[in-house]
Amino acid sequence: MKLSWLKVAGFLACLAPLERLGWKAYSGNLGANPIEAITHATGDWTLIFLLITLAVTPLRKLTKQLWMIRFRRMLGLFAFFYGLLHFLTYIWLDKFFDLREMLADVGKRRFIAAGFTAFVLLIPLAITSTSGWIRRLGGRRWRLLHRLIYISAIAGVIHYVWLVKADLRKPLQYAFVLLILLGCRLAVWLVPKVRQAAALSSGPAEFSHE
Amino acid sequence: MLIKKAADILASEITPKSLYMNRRAFLAGTAIAGAVAVAGVGVQEMASPSEVVQANAKIDGIRKSSFSTTEKITPYKDVTNYNNYYEFSTDKEGPAELAKNFKTRPWTVTIDGLVKKKQVLDVDTILKMAAPEERIYRHRCVEGWSIVVPWVGFSLSELIKRAEPLPKARYVEFTTLNDPQQMPGLRVPVLDWPYVEGLRMDEAMHPLALLCFGMYGEVLPNQDGAPLRIVVPWKYGFKSAKAIVRIRFTEEQPINTWNKAAPSEYGFYSNVNPNVDHPRWSQAKERRLGEFFKRPTLMFNGYDQVASLYSGMDLKKYF
Ligand code: HEM
Numbered sequence: 001m002k003l004s005w006l007k008v009a010g011f012l013a014c015l016a017p018l019e020r021l022g023w024k025a026y027s028g029n030l031g032a033n034p035i036e037a038i039t040h041a042t043g044d045w046t047l048i049f050l051l052i053t054l055a056v057t058p059l060r061k062l063t064k065q066l067w068m069i070r071f072r073r074m075l076g077l078f079a080f081f082y083g084l085l086h087f088l089t090y091i092w093l094d095k096f097f098d099l100r101e102m103l104a105d106v107g108k109r110r111f112i113a114a115g116f117t118a119f120v121l122l123i124p125l126a127i128t129s130t131s132g133w134i135r136r137l138g139g140r141r142w143r144l145l146h147r148l149i150y151i152s153a154i155a156g157v158i159h160y161v162w163l164v165k166a167d168l169r170k171p172l173q174y175a176f177v178l179l180i181l182l183g184c185r186l187a188v189w190l191v192p193k194v195r196q197a198a199a200l201s202s203g204p205a206e207f208s209h210e
Numbered sequence: 211m212l213i214k215k216a217a218d219i220l221a222s223e224i225t226p227k228s229l230y231m232n233r234r235a236f237l238a239g240t241a242i243a244g245a246v247a248v249a250g251v252g253v254q255e256m257a258s259p260s261e262v263v264q265a266n267a268k269i270d271g272i273r274k275s276s277f278s279t280t281e282k283i284t285p286y287k288d289v290t291n292y293n294n295y296y297e298f299s300t301d302k303e304g305p306a307e308l309a310k311n312f313k314t315r316p317w318t319v320t321i322d323g324l325v326k327k328k329q330v331l332d333v334d335t336i337l338k339m340a341a342p343e344e345r346i347y348r349h350r351c352v353e354g355w356s357i358v359v360p361w362v363g364f365s366l367s368e369l370i371k372r373a374e375p376l377p378k379a380r381y382v383e384f385t386t387l388n389d390p391q392q393m394p395g396l397r398v399p400v401l402d403w404p405y406v407e408g409l410r411m412d413e414a415m416h417p418l419a420l421l422c423f424g425m426y427g428e429v430l431p432n433q434d435g436a437p438l439r440i441v442v443p444w445k446y447g448f449k450s451a452k453a454i455v456r457i458r459f460t461e462e463q464p465i466n467t468w469n470k471a472a473p474s475e476y477g478f479y480s481n482v483n484p485n486v487d488h489p490r491w492s493q494a495k496e497r498r499l500g501e502f503f504k505r506p507t508l509m510f511n512g513y514d515q516v517a518s519l520y521s522g523m524d525l526k527k528y529f
Binding site: 031032033035036093096101104105108109110111162163165166167169 | 287288289291292296300302303353355398400401471472487489490491492497499500502503504
């Protein structure tokens with residue numbers, strides 16, 4: 001019961017960036033180049049939600065707050081949602097459905113290709129985010145599939161690094177956060193292996209102490 | 211209230227700012243009536259909420275120019291709040307606020323290199339060299355957006371002629387002020403400061419190339435390159451250097467800052483050219499600020515009269 005209220009509150013909080021953007025558009029406060037402002041806001045929030053989603057598991061383990069996991073799906077879906085808005089901004093507002101120009105863009109501009117990769121990878125994740133799909137795929141395969149989010153986030157950061165003209169500060173901040181989040185996973189995966197290896201190599205002596 | 215004194219008074223042709231500010235104060239005062247006039251600053255803000263009205267001094271005696279386009283002029287608010295001016299900030303909304311207290315006087319410009327008259331000129335001396343003209347130009351950014359701005363200035367050639375370049379001088383190099391105290395963007399090594407731009411001598415001598423110190427009939431706002439900039443309307447915006455402190459004549463082609471930062475993306479010439487794509491953006495179209503649909507980008511930004519400067523040159527190679 002308590003959790004569902006929390007979920008509603010979380011849901012509304014996740015919508016706040018969109019409300020802000022909508023309000024700015026309505027009140028004519030998007031600045032001199034509204035389409036650019038929308039592209040940037042939606043792009044930023046896609047990446048932020050991807051990173052928040054990736055932060056859930058390490059944070060949950062660190063704080064031992066199990067309930068956090070219940071928010072992960074919602075956060076991931078919001079990443080997809082803002083990514084979809086970002087993508088729609090591009091094909092509708094920016095390129096106005098000019099397919100030829102968009103294809104040329106993907107082919108010629110590596111930053112678009114990277115963004116495209118990041119977005120396309122999120123589609124199967126959004127589709128298979130339901131409990132039904134988890135059952136159908138089985139937990140192991142589902143988890144394997146959903147590791148695509150790592151690649152999506154990496155591609156998203158590369159997209160940002162490649163699109164800025166000279167000021168790399170913001171994209172590198174995102175890259176730094178992503179590095180930590182992926183580093184946590186690497187540590188979780190690596191540490192037991194190293195321990196195991198150590199245990200094996202020091203062999204019987206180690207055992208005899210136990 | 212708010213009456214600034216002598217330091218703000220610009221060239222003699224220009225209505226002193228103190229008078230101008232006085233008039234505004236008077237209007238605000240009358241409107242609200244004497245009783246609250248004491249709280250002048252607050253009242254003025256209440257009378258015109260949120261709009262940051264910049265009371266730049268009017269420039270007198272501006273002549274019209276046949277180089278002007280009749281296209282719709284971009285609103286002043288957009289041209290003063292959407293600036294690529296990395297010396298202040300890499301955010302386009304940043305310079306308006308960060309350049310607010312930028313000091314444009316006293317200001318000198320060093321003229322040196324291959325000229326007969328090497329000298330350090332006071333900017334107000336330069337402004338008096340010729341009569342100010344209004345030049346309504348299209349301005350195309352390499353990022354794919356464009357604006358139409360009523361610049362005020364006179365042909366750059368007026369200054370160059372007076373400096374008497376030596377026959378050996380083939381290029382002109384422009385350097386922007388490098389003062390990290392006043393320009394916070396310079397504290398970050400985003401580009402190799404100071405900002406340097408350059409033109410070939412015949413480009414610089416072309417009557418379209420403007421030495422600019424005003425826009426919309428007023429003194430140039432700080433975020434748009436005050437007190438002195440150039441405007442080269444057939445080239446991408448970054449070629450039009452702002453807040454110029456040095457003009458040097460050279461035999462060698464200057465290395466402009468963006469070219470140094472990414473040689474495969476920004477050339478020396480950087481003429482507006484819909485047929486040569488930038489690796490990040492197609493240059494075939496542009497979005498005029500304030501319009502939804504993109505419009506086709508024109509060769510030389512529509513300034514065909516400069517085409518002869520490049521006859522015989524492969525503009526795909528010399529992009
Ligand atoms: C998960 C996928 C994606 C993420 C995380 C993402 C993220 C971002 C970010 C952070 C920005 C910069 C925002 C800023 O400067 O404040 C951006 C800009 C942009 N993105 Fe994406 N993006 C994604 C997918 C795409 C796709 C699929 C496209 C188009 C096919 C696209 C096109 C653009 C464009 C055109 C810009 C603006 C570039 C400019 O300012 O010149 N993005 N994106």
